[in-house]
Amino acid sequence: MFPETTKSCCEHPRPPNNWCGPREVLAVDLPLRVAKQEGDKMSPVSDMGGREIRLESIERRSLVNRSRVEYGTWGINHVQGCSHGCLYCYACSEAKAHGRVRNYQEWCVPKVVGNAVEQIQRELARKRTPIDRVHLCFATDPFMWDSATGSAHPEIAGMTLEVMKSLNDQGIPVTVLTKGIYPELDLSGLHPDNQYGITAVSLGEEFHAAWETNTPSVFDRIEALRVLAEAGARTWVSVEPYPTPNIDPTASDVDALLNELEFVDKFIFGRLNYTLAVTQYLKNVDASFYARIAADVKAWCVMRDKPLHIKHRTPLYNPATKTILAVDFDYWNAVG
Numbered sequence: 001m002f003p004e005t006t007k008s009c010c011e012h013p014r015p016p017n018n019w020c021g022p023r024e025v026l027a028v029d030l031p032l033r034v035a036k037q038e039g040d041k042m043s044p045v046s047d048m049g050g051r052e053i054r055l056e057s058i059e060r061r062s063l064v065n066r067s068r069v070e071y072g073t074w075g076i077n078h079v080q081g082c083s084h085g086c087l088y089c090y091a092c093s094e095a096k097a098h099g100r101v102r103n104y105q106e107w108c109v110p111k112v113v114g115n116a117v118e119q120i121q122r123e124l125a126r127k128r129t130p131i132d133r134v135h136l137c138f139a140t141d142p143f144m145w146d147s148a149t150g151s152a153h154p155e156i157a158g159m160t161l162e163v164m165k166s167l168n169d170q171g172i173p174v175t176v177l178t179k180g181i182y183p184e185l186d187l188s189g190l191h192p193d194n195q196y197g198i199t200a201v202s203l204g205e206e207f208h209a210a211w212e213t214n215t216p217s218v219f220d221r222i223e224a225l226r227v228l229a230e231a232g233a234r235t236w237v238s239v240e241p242y243p244t245p246n247i248d249p250t251a252s253d254v255d256a257l258l259n260e261l262e263f264v265d266k267f268i269f270g271r272l273n274y275t276l277a278v279t280q281y282l283k284n285v286d287a288s289f290y291a292r293i294a295a296d297v298k299a300w301c302v303m304r305d306k307p308l309h310i311k312h313r314t315p316l317y318n319p320a321t322k323t324i325l326a327v328d329f330d331y332w333n334a335v336g
Helices: 091-097 116-126 154-169 205-211 218-230 254-260 276-284 289-303
Strands: 042-046 052-058 111-113 134-136 174-178 195-199 234-242 266-271 308-310
Touching: 111 116, 111 154, 116 154, 134 154, 154 174, 195 218, 218 234, 234 254, 234 289, 254 289, 266 289, 276 289, 289 308
Parallel strands: 052 111, 134 174, 174 195, 195 234, 234 266, 266 308
Antiparallel strands: 042 052
């Protein structure tokens, strides 16, 4: 059901200063969190050596929440943590701040919300405000990749499909964002207004090895999204957080990345924030880098009639396009 990736990357370089965990700990050293008591709820996954371990299940009393992300309205995070461990991800720091995890190592061992479907049904029955769409997920990955096995975490993917079906059955479409690989989906059984997205910020192997170590290659992500597009699915891509050339040597050529994504319906672009290396590059090398790249992205999309939203804090941000993922959004009227 889940295609294998063509690339496996297990080695991790020393992370940058903005990393939310201790700098001396590498991704390959992540400890495995297992249940200490016989009665704990568990699910089988594989550790970095291919051995079977158990993925802990937790419960939540609230899952359907208003989103603070500018292009979202409602969001659900039915997994806590993420085995991808991407070094630019803000979600680890958010989880630490709210006391859900203690450190980066704990963050990188995901836990599924075992009562997700039941809890979502309860919340939807109580809500008086209409829900136009739900995003999966802003603080984890709905099709999380297991770099040890070269496949998706089966229970996380299975839970995601259950959540999607549950929402769709009530007439609520979803927007999905992953750095994993989409499974084969029976689109006829899902809402036609679902929108399936991937994060793709670089084609560079050097960047992938350093910053997105435990994810499948960007080419595999793109190919999985292409399969969905060819089957008639609505697609989008998050080209965010986009790095500077001192982090990714290929960053100056954004067109090369966009050309690989020409089949995609909608685009969201944003700079990499809160990173010392980016600040230093903009201060000491090229202060206009993001203005130039944003202009390149906009020109590329205009030439191909592709709806685009450029995010807040990025040059050429346009608040009129922040609802780009709304089902009934009239993009061309919004941009004049």
